[in-house]
Amino acid sequence: MDTPLAEPISSALIAAVGRGDTGYALAGRLPEAFAGFAARHYGWNPEPSAARLVPDVMSGIVEILRIISEPGDRVVVNTPGYPPFFYWIERIGRQVVPSPLAAGPDGPRLDLDRLERDFAAGARAYLLCNPHNPTGLVLTREELAQVAALADRHDVRVVVDEILAPLTYPGHRHVPFPSLDSPAAARSVALVSASKAWNIAGLKAALAVPGPDARAEVAAIHEEVSEGAGLFGVLASEAAFTHGRPWLQEVIAGLDENRRSLAAQLADRLPGIAYHLPQAGYVAWLDCRALGWGADPAQIFLRHGRVGLSSGTRFGPPGQGFVRLNFATAPDRLTEAVHRMAIARDRVGDHPRSRDL
Structure with missing residues (x-):
């Protein structure tokens, strides 16, 4: 964090x-x-x-x-x-x-x-x-x-x-x-x-x-x-x-704002990504399968948007088509991450040709 x-x-x-x-x-x-x-x-x-x-x-x-x-x-x-x-x-x-x-x-x-x-x-x-x-x-x-x-x-x-x-x-x-x-x-x-x-x-x-x-x-x-x-x-x-409980309560409040802000930004900028609010922790498990980017969309986000996300494939076969995003950061940095993800989406589009990946 x-x-x-x-x-x-x-x-x-x-x-x-x-x-x-x-x-x-x-x-x-x-x-x-x-x-x-x-x-x-x-x-x-x-x-x-x-x-x-x-x-x-x-x-x-x-x-x-x-x-x-x-x-x-x-x-x-x-x-x-x-x-x-x-x-x-x-x-x-x-x-x-x-x-x-x-x-x-x-x-x-x-x-x-x-x-x-x-x-x-x-x-x-x-x-x-x-x-x-x-x-x-x-x-x-x-x-x-x-x-x-x-x-x-x-x-x-x-x-x-x-x-x-x-x-x-x-x-x-x-x-x-x-x-x-x-x-x-x-x-x-x-x-x-x-x-x-x-x-x-x-x-x-x-x-x-x-x-x-x-x-x-x-x-x-x-x-x-x-x-x-x-x-x-x-x-x-x-x-x-x-x-450490008072400090932790402040951190949880900030994380709560970030997880909700992420939901709003994704709905606005990247509606093709499905996201359910996590009930604990500081990572978002993002379903990118509707983008049609194959098993490892994290590579595409990195290549075309210069944003680093954890590849869902590392978490087992059910993670294919997913990415994990750490939102325990400053709000402006989180906004920048979503912006870069949107850049990748705009450059590659839905169901791209294999050469675009």
Whole structure:
């Protein structure tokens, strides 16, 4: 995000440097800080002593999957999906089972029928991303309860990436999966971090937070993994969860304006692009298929409009014809991005000849 660092975070880091506190990282008070944040904002009271420090959410996911599954096991992932999910699941010898989201009138929705078929086909684990990247979908409590029921029925372990939860927009509510009342939730593990919401991804700190019946698996995360976290990441995250809410509210308000401004500008300048407001996060998942530009319109926008967007093809086959746009920037820069996209559209047109692409 193009935003200054939150003052409580910068103060914590400056103070640490001033006292020469630049050594190795321990979890410190971070688990308690997150537990307090979760209680205040989600009504969830995770046990701080059960959480385990990890460098980032992705490394935590990898370690938990190593612990709860065996090489060759099937791991279900919703598509379109965050590209590192596919790479790392395969890197540790597990099989990715793509489970496409369904199209709904208000944007993508979880396809529970498809999910059950994928679970029933022999899945060992389900890597759930909620809020979802790249679509910004936030699952309701009822949807999560249905997921839990399916996981119980088919003996599937649920691992949840909840990194975008603090960036949930008004009108929607994040429900931590381990907070549900079900055996699947009790056996689940949530990966949480302040990194995305407070713009501190480079400082390296996240937590693996287990349900009551998954504490042994989280405790089994190797010490060398936890030691990959950074002290500044721990201190910054503690400050974010404890004192960073006012700053975050201002950021969410600005992001809310940007996501709505983007919708208005696209409707005016690029009506051929379909866009549903994300319910969380700061990226827009744009459906460009009506332009007739093939699988990778991001390349055309870059070549003809000089605007860089993430290619939807990186997010799995359902991403063909889509692009992902980061709107966490200044309003004038967002307007410039849409302007350049419109230039590309004017230069290439609808259903262009192959030589124009």
